[in-house]
Amino acid sequence: MGIIELCFLGAALAMDCFTVSIVCGVMLRERVLRLMVQIALLFGFFQALMPLIGWFCTSHFQEQLEAYDHWIAFSMLGFIGGKMIYESFQEEEEQAMNPRSLKTQLLLAVATSIDALAVGISFACTGFNTFSALLLPLFIIGIFSFGFSLAGHALGLKFGNAIAKRFKPELIGGLVLLFIGSKVLWEHLMG
Numbered sequence: 101m102g103i104i105e106l107c108f109l110g111a112a113l114a115m116d117c118f119t120v121s122i123v124c125g126v127m128l129r130e131r132v133l134r135l136m137v138q139i140a141l142l143f144g145f146f147q148a149l150m151p152l153i154g155w156f157c158t159s160h161f162q163e164q165l166e167a168y169d170h171w172i173a174f175s176m177l178g179f180i181g182g183k184m185i186y187e188s189f190q191e192e193e194e195q196a197m198n199p200r201s202l203k204t205q206l207l208l209a210v211a212t213s214i215d216a217l218a219v220g221i222s223f224a225c226t227g228f229n230t231f232s233a234l235l236l237p238l239f240i241i242g243i244f245s246f247g248f249s250l251a252g253h254a255l256g257l258k259f260g261n262a263i264a265k266r267f268k269p270e271l272i273g274g275l276v277l278l279f280i281g282s283k284v285l286w287e288h289l290m291g
Contacts, residue, residue: 110240114247117213189271
């Protein structure tokens with residue numbers, strides 16, 4: 101796999117991070133550089149980590165991972181999205197879903213990177229036989245996810261106030277997460 105193919109792969113894997121980061125920016129509605137970088141680092145880290153885990157587990161757990169990875173991603177994103185939708189109808193003080201929370205950030209980072217496990221499995225099946233051969237692909241995947249997350253967060257911040265005046269950001273965010281989870285499930289069940 102050449103650099104161009106790896107860049108396309110990195111961009112494709114980063115799309116969920118981009119979308120969820122837009123939602124985070126819309127919900128937060130204020131620019132906090134530390135928080136933007138923290139979310140982007142978590143997303144980039146987990147997007148790079150999951151293919152590595154998939155690659156390591158391929159020889160032992162390939163069939164089990166392939167059989168359930170889409171259900172895990174769907175369940176996590178469905179839970180977070182459903183909670184956000186529910187909370188969008190609650191009073192402001194009662195809402196617990198907060199992109200500032202490290203727990204929420206970790207859940208989102210893991211949930212959006214579950215499908216990257218399959219990429220790790222495919223790496224093992226396409227000639228990436230050593231850890232050193234994986235370093236460049238993992239770095240590219242992590243960098244793309246980091247960059248796309250920062251860009252998504254910035255877009256969410258830019259348009260967040262306009263969106264929040266017309267719609268409940270938590271409702272939109274919940275619907276987006278449910279859509280991403282459903283898309284992951286659909287692609288695996290139909291693919």
